[in-house]
Amino acid sequence: MLEVREAVVRYGAITALHGISFEVNQGEIVTLLGANGAGKSTTLRMLSGLHAPQSGHIIFEGQDVTKTKAHMFTSLGIGHVPEGRRIFPQMTVEENLEIGAFRRRGSYSEDLERMYETFPILKERRKQIGGNLSGGEQQMLAIGRALMGQPRLLLLDEPSMGLAPMIVDTIFRIIGEIRDSGTTVLLVEQNAAQALRLADRGYVMENGRIVFGDSAANLLTDARVRAVYLGENVES
Amino acid sequence: MKRIFASAHVKRLFSALAALAILELMTGPPGSALTPTAGFTGSFGEASSFFGIFRTQRWVVFLFLALAMYAIWSAWLMWGTQVRAATAKAVSVPRAASRTRPVRWGMAVAVLAVALLLPHLITDPFWQAAMVEQIAVYVLLALGLNVVVGFAGLLDLGFVAFYAIGAYTTAWVTGALPTAAPFGIHFNNFYAIPIAIALAMGSGIILGAPTLRLRGDYLAIVTLGFGEIITIFANNLYGITGGSQGTNTIPHFSLHVGPIKYLWGLTPVPYYYLTIVFVILFIAGFKLLEHSRVGRAWTAIREDEVAAESVGINPLKYKVMAFAIGASTAGFAGVVTASQSNTIFPSSFTLQFSINILVLVIFGGMGSITGVVLGAIVIQTGSMYLLHTPPAGYQPQDLYIYLGALLVVMMIFRPAGLVPSRRRHREIGLAEKGEGHMNEVLTGDTP
Numbered sequence: 001m002l003e004v005r006e007a008v009v010r011y012g013a014i015t016a017l018h019g020i021s022f023e024v025n026q027g028e029i030v031t032l033l034g035a036n037g038a039g040k041s042t043t044l045r046m047l048s049g050l051h052a053p054q055s056g057h058i059i060f061e062g063q064d065v066t067k068t069k070a071h072m073f074t075s076l077g078i079g080h081v082p083e084g085r086r087i088f089p090q091m092t093v094e095e096n097l098e099i100g101a102f103r104r105r106g107s108y109s110e111d112l113e114r115m116y117e118t119f120p121i122l123k124e125r126r127k128q129i130g131g132n133l134s135g136g137e138q139q140m141l142a143i144g145r146a147l148m149g150q151p152r153l154l155l156l157d158e159p160s161m162g163l164a165p166m167i168v169d170t171i172f173r174i175i176g177e178i179r180d181s182g183t184t185v186l187l188v189e190q191n192a193a194q195a196l197r198l199a200d201r202g203y204v205m206e207n208g209r210i211v212f213g214d215s216a217a218n219l220l221t222d223a224r225v226r227a228v229y230l231g232e233n234v235e236s
Numbered sequence: 237m238k239r240i241f242a243s244a245h246v247k248r249l250f251s252a253l254a255a256l257a258i259l260e261l262m263t264g265p266p267g268s269a270l271t272p273t274a275g276f277t278g279s280f281g282e283a284s285s286f287f288g289i290f291r292t293q294r295w296v297v298f299l300f301l302a303l304a305m306y307a308i309w310s311a312w313l314m315w316g317t318q319v320r321a322a323t324a325k326a327v328s329v330p331r332a333a334s335r336t337r338p339v340r341w342g343m344a345v346a347v348l349a350v351a352l353l354l355p356h357l358i359t360d361p362f363w364q365a366a367m368v369e370q371i372a373v374y375v376l377l378a379l380g381l382n383v384v385v386g387f388a389g390l391l392d393l394g395f396v397a398f399y400a401i402g403a404y405t406t407a408w409v410t411g412a413l414p415t416a417a418p419f420g421i422h423f424n425n426f427y428a429i430p431i432a433i434a435l436a437m438g439s440g441i442i443l444g445a446p447t448l449r450l451r452g453d454y455l456a457i458v459t460l461g462f463g464e465i466i467t468i469f470a471n472n473l474y475g476i477t478g479g480s481q482g483t484n485t486i487p488h489f490s491l492h493v494g495p496i497k498y499l500w501g502l503t504p505v506p507y508y509y510l511t512i513v514f515v516i517l518f519i520a521g522f523k524l525l526e527h528s529r530v531g532r533a534w535t536a537i538r539e540d541e542v543a544a545e546s547v548g549i550n551p552l553k554y555k556v557m558a559f560a561i562g563a564s565t566a567g568f569a570g571v572v573t574a575s576q577s578n579t580i581f582p583s584s585f586t587l588q589f590s591i592n593i594l595v596l597v598i599f600g601g602m603g604s605i606t607g608v609v610l611g612a613i614v615i616q617t618g619s620m621y622l623l624h625t626p627p628a629g630y631q632p633q634d635l636y637i638y639l640g641a642l643l644v645v646m647m648i649f650r651p652a653g654l655v656p657s658r659r660r661h662r663e664i665g666l667a668e669k670g671e672g673h674m675n676e677v678l679t680g681d682t683p
């Protein structure tokens with residue numbers, strides 16, 4: 001469904017991505033793991049058109065989208081839940097969801113109802129402004145807003161950042177449900193253990209390179225992953 | 237001694253005295269090289285009328301004002317919270333009522349009726365002229381700039397450029413400039429309206445398309461430069477614009493349709509009605525825009541441009557649109573001014589003018605149509621009142637001191653403007669707490 005080939009991203013003199021290649025297949029949850037500065041967020045910024053790669057290609061559903069502008073990605077069928085949520089703080093919950101359907105023609109009220117079923121708390125707060133929501137509610141709103149664009153591929157950037165463990169569980173359960181309802185998910189996470197338990201496959205990034213990729217089950221038992229990301233001592 | 241100065245009351249008293257002493261000196265008679273202390277002694281000594289009641293020394297007036305300021309300040313600190321709570325409670329019922337549709341329409345009709353009757357109630361020729369040149373036209377300009385500043389959140393300091401383009405276009409198509417009118421025909425002023433709107437809109441797009449990629453301060457600087465460029469062009473392109481003399485042969489609006497013949501300009505009143513018609517059209521149009529898809533896109537861009545892009549909004553497209561709409565409004569205002577006064581000079585299109593319009597928008601309430609209309613009416617009426625019946629010792633340039641003081645007071649007590657837009661009000665509130673996108677705009681740190 002999504003294929004990245006030898007993508008290089010530079011910020012001035014600094015190379016953030018040294019030609020990374022990976023793919024996401026229909027119906028999967030794929031997770032990108034890596035420490036701070038490994039290039040995970042740059043990868044997602046590239047995939048949502050915020051930073052075009054200097055070389056390499058991004059192929060989505062057989063179409064080269066390397067040079068596509070950021071605002072066109074929703075129309076392609078790629079939804080983006082940005083890092084730090086970035087909901088519109090002065091719009092009400094409902095307005096936030098509605099603007100997620102900005103590029104769509106026709107009625108979206110059915111989708112709105114579906115969002116409220118998925119996130120009942122948002123229905124309770126529909127007339128409140130986004131800025132007054134808690135972190136977890138904002139994250140749900142950001143996910144709901146992206147889903148309102150009817151994406152076939154959803155990019156999630158650190159959805160668990162700064163949230164209480166119980167809320168993180170809820171968010172991850174919902175991500176699973178999103179996949180089950182037919183949307184492919186690319187998940188960038190620091191919370192490696194939880195991400196790998198949910199995902200089908202995973203890639204590990206280090207210093208702007210993808211060092212290896214495997215099925216999530218294998219990665220969970222991989223000694224290198226356990227040592228670096230799951231905080232376990234390999235010897236013990 | 238130290239304890240006395242540490243007291244908050246003494247601090248406030250001294251601040252009030254200092255502020256009023258400065259205001260007193262600044263509004264006093266100017267000194268000169270020969271008598272450098274004349275400004276000082278003169279402003280303290282000169283007699284002044286005290287609210288028209290009795291004549292006294294100027295310093296007595298200002299001492300009284302300083303004490304009043306101290307009293308209000310202290311009272312506000314002591315009871316401000318209660319007063320605000322009480323007024324909020326008192327206005328909550330009428331405010332809730334004012335949200336219902338019949339009440340709103342009723343109020344709109346009442347305001348319209350007053351606006352239409354006004355020229356018959358006020359027959360002083362000064363005020364009749366001021367109502368067109370200084371109030372109705374400024375309402376239009378404030379409405380236009382509100383689209384740019386209030387809706388889209390772009391700081392435009394060169395708004396005067398589009399006003400000038402409108403005015404010069406009128407002169408051009410009516411054949412009042414040294415350069416030949418289009419096709420050698422001296423068109424009626426009515427033809428100037430679409431042409432001026434189109435040209436202003438076009439120049440808004442030409443200026444906006446490359447520069448609206450910039451953010452915050454940079455955009456302000458570029459627009460400021462554009463405003464200056466247009467003025468300098470008008471001044472220096474002697475063969476085209478008439479140079480610094482401008483032109484004074486712009487005809488009035490006139491109507492010749494079969495047997496109907498009508499000439500605007502014998503009194504300002506017909507111009508007033510003409511402008512009011514357009515003010516209503518613009519208000520209706522902007523109200524619709526505000527709640528349309530375009531309006532929502534503007535709100536999203538203003539609040540968080542990156543998030544707006546992530547939901548599929550093209551920021552550049554909607555910013556250019558706001559810029560073009562604002563520009564065309566100013567272009568139309570230029571047509572009215574040029575036709576009504578028959579004259580235009582480059583020296584009337586200054587940076588000061590752009591800032592004046594911005595003051596109206598900020599004072600009235602960025603993003604609130606009712607607010608900017610009311611803001612323009614209040615400030616312009618006040619300025620005209622000071623010009624028409626100046627208090628003793630008042631110099632025309634003193635106006636800016638009072639406007640500045642007014643804005644400072646506004647920023648303290650009503651930072652979101654006279655009639656704040658509900659959303660903007662919250663945005664500014666969040667920015668004060670250091671949250672939200674407005675904070676990035678105010679502190680200039682964009683992520």
